[in-house]
Amino acid sequence: MEQNADITAAVLVIGDEILSGRTQDQNSTYIARYLAEIGVDLREVRVVPDIEAEIVAALDALRRRYTYVFTTGGIGPTHDDITADAVAKAFGVAIGEDERALAMLLERIPLEQLNPARRRMARIPAGATLIENAISKAPGFMIGNVVVMAGVPVIMQAMLDAAAVHIVKGAKVMVATIDAHDIPEGRYAADLEAIAKAHEKVTVGSYPSFSSAGVRNQIVLRSRDANELEKATQEARALIARLHGERTLI
Amino acid sequence: MEQNADITAAVLVIGDEILSGRTQDQNSTYIARYLAEIGVDLREVRVVPDIEAEIVAALDALRRRYTYVFTTGGIGPTHDDITADAVAKAFGVAIGEDERALAMLLERIPLEQLNPARRRMARIPAGATLIENAISKAPGFMIGNVVVMAGVPVIMQAMLDAAAVHIVKGAKVMVATIDAHDIPEGRYAADLEAIAKAHEKVTVGSYPSFSSAGVRNQIVLRSRDANELEKATQEARALIARLHGERTLI
Structure with missing residues (x-):
């Protein structure tokens, strides 16, 4: 359809x-x-x-x-x-x-x-x-x-x-969410921007939350293009895994 | 001041x-x-x-x-x-x-x-x-x-x-809230409108809420004029008390 x-x-x-x-x-x-x-x-x-x-x-x-x-x-x-x-x-x-x-x-x-x-x-x-x-x-x-x-x-x-029933439906936006743990946004911002720029069909957002347990960030990727979303998500996941690994080693 | x-x-x-x-x-x-x-x-x-x-x-x-x-x-x-x-x-x-x-x-x-x-x-x-x-x-x-x-x-x-500290403060709006119990809004709407019209300096709202316990309405009156607020509130309270009494008698 x-x-x-x-x-x-x-x-x-x-x-x-x-x-x-x-x-x-x-x-x-x-x-x-x-x-x-x-x-x-x-x-x-x-x-x-x-x-x-x-x-x-x-x-x-x-x-x-x-x-x-x-x-x-x-x-x-x-x-x-x-x-x-x-x-x-x-x-x-x-x-x-x-x-x-x-x-x-x-x-x-x-x-x-x-x-x-x-x-x-x-x-x-x-x-x-x-x-x-x-x-x-x-x-x-x-x-x-x-x-x-x-x-x-x-x-x-x-x-x-x-x-x-009276509303014309659209193509659903697919969403991927990546847990960025407590890695500060400032550490991944430049690389995340590069990923966003390389995948114009994907909207990339970074959302911090603060609680008594400390800071917790999430990266949210949205697109109607499944392939582009998958590519951008893999890149963002790799970015966060690398930074998280670096922190674990310290 | x-x-x-x-x-x-x-x-x-x-x-x-x-x-x-x-x-x-x-x-x-x-x-x-x-x-x-x-x-x-x-x-x-x-x-x-x-x-x-x-x-x-x-x-x-x-x-x-x-x-x-x-x-x-x-x-x-x-x-x-x-x-x-x-x-x-x-x-x-x-x-x-x-x-x-x-x-x-x-x-x-x-x-x-x-x-x-x-x-x-x-x-x-x-x-x-x-x-x-x-x-x-x-x-x-x-x-x-x-x-x-x-x-x-x-x-x-x-x-x-x-x-x-940089914001100019205004005169605070005073608020009175009246519990209208489970009296349907439709039973007090006309009389409440008359009260609102008689007190132009008072804003009168009626807010229903529904829960598993049934309907529960509140009447909220707001004004920067204490006298007018007091008068309108007394009238609305009397209205609700009368209707609530009628229900209790039934």
């Missing part, structure tokens, strides 16, 4: 609670890993507050630039949930109560409890495809290249599964 | 490893909480890849818009560490080896081990103020309204402490 090489995406996290530090965003990491699995390159993440003009501006910048935009947050029943209206405004389409969405809400909420606040969750921009969620029933939606999901992680994850 | 009311900030996270999902960004939440403590409003977070043009474009957009920009990542010794050069380009200033930064590196690394890769960590844009870090010695820096920090959390945190 022919696969699309360059499917890109951005995540737009909508929520004051992330910017205030109250809540740690877990959704963008989850989406990043999910997209990596289906060969979609996540190129940007933005977090913006619950302000319509900010959401519209970010949506417009991102949807024009990337194949897909995945938004999280702001589709509940309270007054601070304004994502659906912002998306309608960004696309210049009408928004109103959607019969299909209303039917989904009624699966969970008896009609006599379906007050105006809850009915707001059935407001969907015209022309959107609904994204089901088995957990709370209130749907997300997809319009154009924008997938609109809830902010509660367990619901977002269910919606992402449901949305994935 | 007179305090500045409207000090704003953005965080720019630089790193392929975040976008690929390999690493969960912890720095932006840490910075968000830190800024909240010193009365600086975090208005936006962006995550961009290790690509110079992307870093420059994001820096330019953010530094013109907010009082401060805090960047994390990309200032180590390896070839994928390109933040300092991107910042120099964004500001249109020269970049070269900084004697002060070199002296800091020499506190940790003997001169004979200070190879070209390690010396790269002394490359600082002209006119920048250095930001010390007691952990690995390699400094961050501040130029104009941009604070450039490491990506490793423990080092970033040390740099943020060191940078804070």
Whole structure:
């Protein structure tokens, strides 16, 4: 099967609670890993507050630039949930109560409890495809290249599964990780750069971590070309084995 | 003491490893909480890849818009560490080896081990103020309204402490949190909106969380006006107490 090489995406996290530090965003990491699995390159993440003009501006910048935009947050029943209206405004389409969405809400909420606040969750921009969620029933939606999901992680994850059927998959990036032990980055940086330059189809990163046990570095190589990845990985492994051996001898 | 009311900030996270999902960004939440403590409003977070043009474009957009920009990542010794050069380009200033930064590196690394890769960590844009870090010695820096920090959390945190002396503090936003128990958002949404509308100086948010124990909602009120915050909080508390009482009676 022919696969699309360059499917890109951005995540737009909508929520004051992330910017205030109250809540740690877990959704963008989850989406990043999910997209990596289906060969979609996540190129940007933005977090913006619950302000319509900010959401519209970010949506417009991102949807024009990337194949897909995945938004999280702001589709509940309270007054601070304004994502659906912002998306309608960004696309210049009408928004109103959607019969299909209303039917989904009624699966969970008896009609006599379906007050105006809850009915707001059935407001969907015209022309959107609904994204089901088995957990709370209130749907997300997809319009154009924008997938609109809830902010509660367990619901977002269910919606992402449901949305994935509408997403064009790319060729998966293959990854090799090399443990560089406690060898300082400064000792292998020049040789690693030479390896990266010799294999243009491979992205090479070096990632230090510090803990009470000391420094620990990892080299991560990524590519869609298996041969090039294998060559670069062998060279990097040999580099680290040599430096590690030198340290052991000291 | 007179305090500045409207000090704003953005965080720019630089790193392929975040976008690929390999690493969960912890720095932006840490910075968000830190800024909240010193009365600086975090208005936006962006995550961009290790690509110079992307870093420059994001820096330019953010530094013109907010009082401060805090960047994390990309200032180590390896070839994928390109933040300092991107910042120099964004500001249109020269970049070269900084004697002060070199002296800091020499506190940790003997001169004979200070190879070209390690010396790269002394490359600082002209006119920048250095930001010390007691952990690995390699400094961050501040130029104009941009604070450039490491990506490793423990080092970033040390740099943020060191940078804070250069940051103008604002009036701290006061926060009140109300446990809404398992009362569905849809039951209190209309009344909560009325409270939010009656207190324009108070930002009112409702945040659901789902766990195996069921749904749990919190109402969060924020304001720099203590009186208004107190009034709105009392009204919201009364609302929740009434609904909670009704449930208990059933």
